[in-house]
Amino acid sequence: MDPKQRLQEFPQLSDYVYLDNTGTTLFAKSQIDKFTSDLTSNLYGNPHTRCQSSELTTDTIDQVRSRILRYFHTSQDSHCIIFTSGSTGALKLLAEGFPWSPTKEASSPDEKNDRGVGDDQAGSIFCYLQDNHTSVVGMREVATANGARSVCLSPNQISSALSPDSITNHECNGLSDSNADHLFAYPGQSNFSGCKYPAKWTAMCKNGHLDKLLGCHGNWYVALDAASLVSTSPLDLSICEADFVPLSFYKMFGFPTGLGALIARKDALPILQKRYFGGGAVMAYSATQPFFVPRKLFHEWFEDGTPPFLDIIAVRHGLDTLECLAGGISSISEHTFYLAKYTFDNLKSLRHSNRKEVVEFYCKTDYTDINKQGPIICFNVLNPNGEYVGYAQFQKLAALYKIQLRTGCFCNIGACQLFLGLTDEEIQANYEAGHVCGDDIDIINGKPSGAVRISFGYMSLKADADVFLNFMRDNFVDFKLYNDKRKSTPHTERGCSLDENQTDGRLTRAKLSQICLYPIKSCAAMKVYIGIQRFDRDKVTLLVHKTQTVSFGEVSPQLFSGTVPNWEIGPQGLMYDRQWMIVSEAGVFLSQKRVPRMCLIEPTIDLETGLLTISSKGMNPIHLPLDMEPNESSLEIKNVCADRCQTFDCGDAVSDWLTEVLGQNCRLHKQNANYARRRRTERIDVSGVSKLSLVNVDQYLLISATSTADFLQSLPGHDLETLMDRFRANFVISGPLEPFQEDGWRKLRIGSNVFEVTDLCMRCRMISVDQMTAGETRDTYKQLTNRRGRKATFGILLRRLEGESTGSDVSVEMEIEVLE
Ligand SMILES: Cc1ncc(COP(=O)(O)O)c(C=O)c1O
Missing domain, CATH: 3.90.1150.10 (Aspartate Aminotransferase, domain 1)
Structure with missing residues (x-):
């Protein structure tokens, strides 16, 4: 495929280098176009109904079954396809249906002596290669719960047991006889290393080559997990003797997801047991008596309920794409x-x-x-x-x-x-x-x-x-791991708290120099520091007594004499910090990681007028009441960094405004203050009151200007102010500190507020975004990883200790006292 065709067929790749095809491969544009045109030009009804549209569906599904089997060089004569939700669904079906028989234990020590060692092993064995996906290993629990013995073997152990010169069950004596059914499971290709395991293992296992190692005869069945293999390699089921072959279609052609199959040999399928029956699986049953008759065809009996018929139809277009666009599996x-x-x-x-x-x-x-x-x-x-x-x-x-x-x-x-x-x-x-x-x-x-x-x-x-x-x-190449003693260590491993060289007790002589809040998650900061409320790019808007604003031209230092900018502490952090968030059309919260332009959206809180004003260059500002209340029906549960939050939509006007600024459909949501956000770590919030706003990790983030200045040395072309902005802290502290001294603190006081340090703040590529221009530069994150070593941390996360705090606000110039 040449780059031009790649761009046409995979426009989703225009910005990315995609190297996770084992996770999922991608679908082509023409594949989806053909599928949607198929759906809109044919009427596909429920296959369980009896009318023309359902007959068309049934016939098409039958065609797809044959087509899949043909793709794997076999036919409905020897194999059957049971559609499942994926490889995992197929493996679960196999584990739950396999006729595990319990290990028979000798009932008394005497009997045990009489019968010999092997008799304790006469039940079923589930033997699996160590290099297997979780979904195979999980079968072990079903096997063991049913009394079977589970044995995990390394590739070396299996290789030597299944080597051509190993002996078969016919040749080795002294093993316990067993009519039990055993299952051996291994992947065609490791999803970890890409190692392909030999197809011939299947035949050798079935010929009893594992018996000696496992000390038992029996009937061997083989499950070949083909999920990883078939995404890029052919599989010929006319020569491979595997009884059960699970796979997922998205790994082959990207779409549909949620559809896979258990391809099974018809002579092995009858051993699978099944109790439950759903719609379409039975020919007759009574609702009042335990009477039912399973359908005759295996797939009908095993596929409970309406099959995912449109997804099955999509498989046809996937297989066509592999042939026409990719030139076939070879x-x-x-x-x-x-x-x-x-x-x-x-x-x-x-x-x-x-x-x-x-x-x-x-x-x-x-x-x-x-x-x-x-x-x-x-x-x-x-x-x-x-x-x-x-x-x-x-x-x-x-x-x-x-x-x-x-x-x-x-x-x-x-x-x-x-x-x-x-x-x-x-x-x-x-x-x-x-x-x-x-x-x-x-x-x-x-x-x-x-x-x-x-x-x-x-x-x-x-x-x-x-x-x-x-x-x-x-x-x-020549990557440096920073070997400073103070380098990032997890909070739990951090030992000393106060700097040993610190002379004046617990007071650091550092002060709070900036207070910042981010009313809308991932948008611009609203800064509360000497006189200046926030940068407006063209002008600087100034704060006098919290509410009165003037433009930059009118500033004179006298204006601020006697003014101490402060900000109230709320139950979840700084008042109005991260109370709003922007969500995409799909309802997912947006951040600068995906939409860097969000930093150009500037929210400000005006306490006097009770308004949130949102501005952005070239747009008329829009205003919303701070005390907007939800009505019951507008409440929605949203996930923020894996925690559940409750939010409500702030209406069409602001959403249209944001949609215009960001150039994509989106909506503004506000957190419902009465809903307790469930934290990832503490699933139950003790007081029942929401303690976190829409922040990612914790209530407050503190950074030190000294650490930022130290880091600045490795970043030519940056300046301190804009570098600090990239770290999006709530508190910036300045004073006679060592760089990264704050990493060792556990508890501190700012004014009358006591804070516990909950962790170091782990950084991601969001610090690549220049908060003034929305341009992205790679050097910040790269240098941070060089400077800070394994974990690119910067700043500390704080939680306010309610019981130990008496203050209701924080103000610039407050001193930082380290308590632990
Ligand atoms: C080898 C292997 N087996 C099984 C699975 C499970 O597949 P699914 O999650 O599609 O059910 C995977 C998925 O990555 C896999 O690579």
Whole structure:
């Protein structure tokens, strides 16, 4: 595919480098166009109805079933397709339907002695490769709950058990006889490393090659998890003897999501048991008696309820796209493998100045054999000292370059353990220390808890690989991890609180120099500092006694004599801080991460008139009452950073205004003050009162001007004021402080308010946005990661301790007293 065609077919990629095809590959424009035209030119009714439109649906679905089987080189003679919600749905169906028989234990020690060792193992075995997706490992719990024995084996153990010279069940004696049905599950391709596991394992397992290792005869069935494999490789079911093959269609052609299949051999399917029946699954049943007759065809019996018929129809267009646009699966396989090999070879050659390697790979091959390796590269980055660069930090840097990739464990803890050398004890200890799947805790005790994964799809271009390689060269060759003692350490690990060199007790002699609030989440700040309320770009609007505003030209220093700018403390933070947010057409809150122009929207609070005024260059300001109340029917639950909040819509006028400024449909919402926001960490808010506004993490954010000035040294071309603005603090403190001294504080007093430090503030690429112009520069985030090491933190998060605070406001010039 040439770049021009790529742009036409994948306009969603115009700004991005997409390297997460293993997560999901992308759909093409023509695929969706053909699908929508199919839907609007044909009347597809519910297939369970009996009329022309439903017959058309039934016939089309039948065609799609045949087409899918043909794609995998088989037919309805030997195989059956059961549509599911995805690979996971297929695996769950298999786990719940498999006839697990319980391990028979000898009833007494004597009997045990008489019967020999093997008799305790006569039940079913669920044997699975360690390098399996979570959705396969979860089957273990169903198997064990039904009394089966679960055995997890490493790739090496399976390889030697299933090697051509290993012995079969016919050749080994002394094993316990069992009529039990056993299941072996392994992936066609690891979603972690891209390693392709041999198709011949299937036949060898069925011939009893695992029996000796597991100490038991029996009937072996094989589940080949094809979810990752079939996204870029052919699968020939005419030669592969797997009984059950789960897959998800979005991994093959991006759309539809929520549809997958269990492709099963017809001779294996009868073993699956099923109790529940839904609409369409039975030929007859009684509502009052336990009488029912399952439908004869396997898929009819196993697909309960109305099938997702429009999604199934979309599969046809997906398969067409693979043929017509991508040139068929063999071409896809070769093209993606070539890109992975090219990228791997170049990454492998990256060296720091001291000749040490930049990348540590997690793979079993050197990308020379397409039969053994898929187009996935999994790795971590090392600095010149051989220390790991955390994957969370890597991900944030990649985001600056609009490179989309996946980090973490990719739902494959087994492979993670194998490649990263994590023991079971470490996994448990990491969990106890607070690390959960999908979080940002990427390095624990110097060891990575996950990795970075890039993966190619049929629409990937060599140019994508080159952007990625340049990103690697620019950012990680000779990468410095900052080795300052004060460098970012999680709050829980921070030891000393007060600086040892501090001479004058707990008073830092630092003062509050700026108070900022952000009435509309992610929009411009409203600043409360000596006289100046906020920047207006063309002019500076000034605050006198909180309400009276004058323009810059009228300013004279005398105007402010005796004025101490202050701001009230509310129950959730600074009064009116983050009380409003802008939501997209889809109802998702918008932030500068996606819409940098939001910083050009300037909200101001006028307490005297009781108005929120929103301005933006070239627009007439718009005013809203501060005390706008919701009516019951307008309340909506919204998610803000995974917490649930309740908001209400502020009406059409302001939404139209914002839509015009941002150039996309959006609405303004206000938080309902009477609804307790449920915090991610404390699911139940004790007092029942909302303690957080629409902030991301905590009530207040404090930064130090000294730390900002220190950081400024690494950023030529920036100035202190605009650099501080990028950090979007509520409190800026200045005074005789050491850079980053605030990182060690745990508790502090500002005026009569006592604050607990809840954490260091972890930064993301939002600090790339120049708050005056909405232009984005990469250097800020990049330099911060260099300066601050593994976690790009800057500033501290505060929560006001209600019981210990007596004040009702904060004012500029208040002294900062460190209590702990
Ligand atoms: C190998 C493998 N198996 C199973 C799954 C689960 O697929 P789904 O989430 O579509 O059900 C995935 C998803 O990434 C996978 O890569």
